[in-house]
Amino acid sequence: MTAQTAEEAxxxxxxxxxxxxxxxxxRSLLADRTDTPAALARAESDTPCDRELWxxxxxxxxxxxxxxPEKLGGQGASHREAAVVLEEIxxxxxxxxxxxxxxxxxxTLLALGDANEEVASLVRELASGHRTxxxxxxxxxxxxxxxxxxxxxxxxxxxxxxxxxxxxxxPTGEGLYAVDAAEATVVALTPLDLTRPLAxxxxxxxxxTLLAGPDATLAAVRRGLLAGAGLLASEQLGVAEWCLxxxxxxxRERKQFNRPVGSFQALKHRMxxxxxxVVSARAAARNAADALATGSPEAPLAAAVAQAYCARxxxxxxxxxxQLHGGIGMTWEHPAHLYLKRAKSAQIAxxxxxxxxxxxxDLVDLRAP
Amino acid sequence: MTDAAELRTLTRELLEAHPPAATEPLDxxxxxxxxxxxxxxxxxxxxGLDVPRSLQAVVDAELAAxxxxxxxxxRIGIGLGMxxxxxxxxxxxxxxxxxxxxxxxxxxxxxQLFSEPGAGSDLAALGTRAVRDGDDWVVDGQKxxxxxxxxxRWAILIARTDPGLPKHRGISYFICDxxxxxxxxxPLRQITGEAEFNEVFLTGVRIPDAHRLGEVGEGWxxxxxxxxxxxxxxxxxxxxREGGMIGPVARAWRERPELRTHDLHQRLLSLWVEAEVARLxxxxxxxxxxxxxxxxxxxxxxxxxxxxxxxISGLEVELLGQDxxxxxxxxxxxPELVDFTGRDAGYRYLRSKGNSIEGGTSEVLLNIVAERVLxxxxxxRNDKDVAWKDLAR
Numbered sequence: 001m002t003a004q005t006a007e008e009a010x011x012x013x014x015x016x017x018x019x020x021x022x023x024x025x026x027r028s029l030l031a032d033r034t035d036t037p038a039a040l041a042r043a044e045s046d047t048p049c050d051r052e053l054w055x056x057x058x059x060x061x062x063x064x065x066x067x068x069p070e071k072l073g074g075q076g077a078s079h080r081e082a083a084v085v086l087e088e089i090x091x092x093x094x095x096x097x098x099x100x101x102x103x104x105x106x107x108t109l110l111a112l113g114d115a116n117e118e119v120a121s122l123v124r125e126l127a128s129g130h131r132t133x134x135x136x137x138x139x140x141x142x143x144x145x146x147x148x149x150x151x152x153x154x155x156x157x158x159x160x161x162x163x164x165x166x167x168x169x170x171p172t173g174e175g176l177y178a179v180d181a182a183e184a185t186v187v188a189l190t191p192l193d194l195t196r197p198l199a200x201x202x203x204x205x206x207x208x209t210l211l212a213g214p215d216a217t218l219a220a221v222r223r224g225l226l227a228g229a230g231l232l233a234s235e236q237l238g239v240a241e242w243c244l245x246x247x248x249x250x251x252r253e254r255k256q257f258n259r260p261v262g263s264f265q266a267l268k269h270r271m272x273x274x275x276x277x278v279v280s281a282r283a284a285a286r287n288a289a290d291a292l293a294t295g296s297p298e299a300p301l302a303a304a305v306a307q308a309y310c311a312r313x314x315x316x317x318x319x320x321x322x323q324l325h326g327g328i329g330m331t332w333e334h335p336a337h338l339y340l341k342r343a344k345s346a347q348i349a350x351x352x353x354x355x356x357x358x359x360x361x362d363l364v365d366l367r368a369p
Numbered sequence: 370m371t372d373a374a375e376l377r378t379l380t381r382e383l384l385e386a387h388p389p390a391a392t393e394p395l396d397x398x399x400x401x402x403x404x405x406x407x408x409x410x411x412x413x414x415x416x417g418l419d420v421p422r423s424l425q426a427v428v429d430a431e432l433a434a435x436x437x438x439x440x441x442x443x444r445i446g447i448g449l450g451m452x453x454x455x456x457x458x459x460x461x462x463x464x465x466x467x468x469x470x471x472x473x474x475x476x477x478x479x480x481q482l483f484s485e486p487g488a489g490s491d492l493a494a495l496g497t498r499a500v501r502d503g504d505d506w507v508v509d510g511q512k513x514x515x516x517x518x519x520x521x522r523w524a525i526l527i528a529r530t531d532p533g534l535p536k537h538r539g540i541s542y543f544i545c546d547x548x549x550x551x552x553x554x555x556p557l558r559q560i561t562g563e564a565e566f567n568e569v570f571l572t573g574v575r576i577p578d579a580h581r582l583g584e585v586g587e588g589w590x591x592x593x594x595x596x597x598x599x600x601x602x603x604x605x606x607x608x609x610r611e612g613g614m615i616g617p618v619a620r621a622w623r624e625r626p627e628l629r630t631h632d633l634h635q636r637l638l639s640l641w642v643e644a645e646v647a648r649l650x651x652x653x654x655x656x657x658x659x660x661x662x663x664x665x666x667x668x669x670x671x672x673x674x675x676x677x678x679x680x681i682s683g684l685e686v687e688l689l690g691q692d693x694x695x696x697x698x699x700x701x702x703x704p705e706l707v708d709f710t711g712r713d714a715g716y717r718y719l720r721s722k723g724n725s726i727e728g729g730t731s732e733v734l735l736n737i738v739a740e741r742v743l744x745x746x747x748x749x750r751n752d753k754d755v756a757w758k759d760l761a762r
Contacts, residue, residue, distance in 0.1 A: 010607075010652070011649075011652075012656070013649065013652060013653035013656055014653070014656050014657065014660060014662075248743050248744070248745065251745065252744065252745060252746060259746070259749065260745075260746045262739075262745040262746055263745065263746040263747060263748055263749070264748070265732075265735075265736065265748060268735070268736065268739035268740070268743075268745045269732070269735040269736075269739065271739055271743055271745065272735040272736075272738035272739040272742075272743065273735065275669065275738055275739075275742060275743055276669040276672055276673060276738070279650060279666050279669055280646045280647065280649075280650045280669075280673065281646075282650075282653070283646060283649040283650040283652070283653040284646045284649055284650075286653065287649050305642055305645050305646065305649075308639075308642045309642055309643070309646045354635075357635070357638040357639065357642065358638075360638060360641065360642065361634070361638055364619075364641070365623060366619060366622055366623070366634075366637060366638065366641065367626075367629075368629070368631070368634050369626070369629035369630055369631055369634060
């Protein structure tokens with residue numbers, strides 16, 4: 001495929017009314033249930049994941065089953081709606097396993113088809129929101145060169161939301177195993193991102209149910225990671241939007257030299273530039289969500305473009321947020337650092353920008369020397 | 370009430386009465402104007418039918434299918450995009466009848482006499498003087514960056530009519546006859562070697578008061594109509610992937626593997642991603658407009674494309690290696706149309722330097738985004754309540 005001959009269907013880059021309603025509902029619930037002091041206290045506790053909040057979102061609002069067809073107990077919605085939820089999760093840096101369980105693990109299982117009753121019943125459980133699953137790969141793994149352990153041996157580090165998952169989905173060279181998390185040794189790690197718990201999962205001596213063979217497993221894991229990467233862009237958009245909004249409102253109020261600091265061109269140009277980046281990130285993220293939702297052949301390119309672009313925008317916005325807040329931005333009590341840590345970790349998650357650009361080089365025939 | 374079906378019928382009647390194959394293009398365009406099918410959202414009798422602008426697409430599709438001539442909108446862009454909406458909004462009935470038809474059919478080209486050597490971003494500081502003399506105004510001054518001045522029959526002109534008032538209040542808006550003996554047009558050669566623009570010297574130019582648009586002293590308000598329409602006419606088109614400046618670089622990369630280096634590869638991919646995202650952002654803006662939800666994103670698109678065009682064309686010159694040391698032709702010429710992606714990489718690199726200056730500098734656009742979109746406070750100003758004659762210059 002070359003870029004000139006690629007069939008370019010026009011993606012729908014807007015939000016539907018139903019998507020706007022979903023956003024309003026999620027935002028209102030998150031606004032009620034999240035605040036900075038509680039988030040900071042939880043981050044340093046033994047339970048960094050907010051289980052109550054997840055119950056309200058995943059089971060109560062039935063968001064856990066958004067991507068799952070109705071016949072498997074889900075909402076039969078699409079990646080477009082999941083992306084809207086992720087924007088709101090990014091905006092509130094809520095510590096819930098939506099991306100890891102309801103997107104990455106669920107998408108991986110869905111890629112296996114529903115012929116296997118074990119798979120179908122697992123999908124039903126995840127869709128109910130009462131159980132969660134973690135795909136046991138490092139959170140940094142992207143959808144391109146997926147490296148899997150030969151068998152159930154060794155340790156997989158930096159697995160996101162593994163410590164709170166009920167089921168571990170372990171892809172190996174032998175196939176995909178479903179493991180009861182209670183049977184596994186899962187050691188919580190200290191993450192850079194305080195609102196996304198990471199753990200090391202020891203595979204030695206684990207027993208699980210083999211859900212699929214090697215080839216199907218590789219394809220399914222790639223699918224799960226592609227959906228994860230494409231939709232992470234929406235979370236990054238939410239992070240960037242919060243950072244810009246906070247920075248604008250702070251610099252409008254903060255006065256130095258007898259005027260609001262936001263009136264200085266040196267600062268306002270930086271915020272205008274960020275605004276432009278956020279507007280662009282929205283187009284890229286919507287394009288990825290729409291391509292995933294419609295099953296477009298362009299989905300790998302759309303996800304790679306969104307990830308290569310939005311990861312940097314979120315980091316830029318969070319870094320500017322800290323700097324333009326001045327001293328207060330450097331304090332533990334101000335939430336800016338939660339966003340900076342989320343953004344910087346997300347930049348590595350699900351494939352670095354460089355890996356996504358290398359993927360793009362293949363997809364649009366711009367080969368390396 | 371005219372609907373799409375009726376417009377289609379009217380268009381077919383026009384085509385039957387004036388078959389394009391057997392009609393002089395100019396005669397066809399005049400007939401189209403008189404049938405109200407020129408710009409359907411304009412009033413009846415002035416080339417339109419007073420119907421929503423979106424219905425123009427119905428007429429255009431019928432005419433294109435029939436192979437009818439168009440009015441070469443790129444050649445008369447300033448007339449269509451800036452002069453016409455201003456004449457429509459502020460002109461007298463007599464002015465509208467006199468100017469709009471020849472403007473639209475392309476018989477009379479228009480140019481814009483706004484910017485001056487001393488008034489660029491701060492356009493309201495302009496110093497060209499217009500002094501009342503009986504029924505006329507006598508105009509003296511210098512204008513610059515005037516596209517099409519050497520082709521133009523008429524110009525929209527803003528000039529200072531009262532230097533004793535603060536700068537925004539002492540300006541009036543005129544229609545200037547470019548054939549007046551006091552008008553001198555000189556090509557302004559640019560860094561590309563071409564003269565796409567002109568300098569215009571005005572010496573004792575006489576403009577009848579009947580050619581004034583809007584009240585005396587209200588010129589700045591009238592000019593806002595012109596400038597708003599300038600921004601509307603930028604953007605809004607669907608662009609294919611690799612449709613802009615990135616296209617020639619990507620093609621060169623594919624066709625000439627011997628030019629590839631790892632450093633260039635990383636930079637090319639980063640810019641390719643940015644160009645693709647800018648394209649999607651433009652597409653999202655277009656979808657918002659179609660859905661009747663215009664957003665403020667338009668103000669950002671010009672900023673994005675200016676920077677991208679410059680970076681991409683800069684990379685292209687480097688990619689070409691020893692060929693990048695060469696330039697097609699420095700010969701002074703006056704192109705009628707401007708194509709940013711035209712000619713060679715060196716031209717693209719040099720011409721794109723203007724993208725962050727023309728139509729509002731990127732610095733001014735960032736201020737506009739910051740203040741009007743984000744609601745950040747304006748810088749304190751010391752020029753608002755001072756008479757123009759007392760301003761620093």
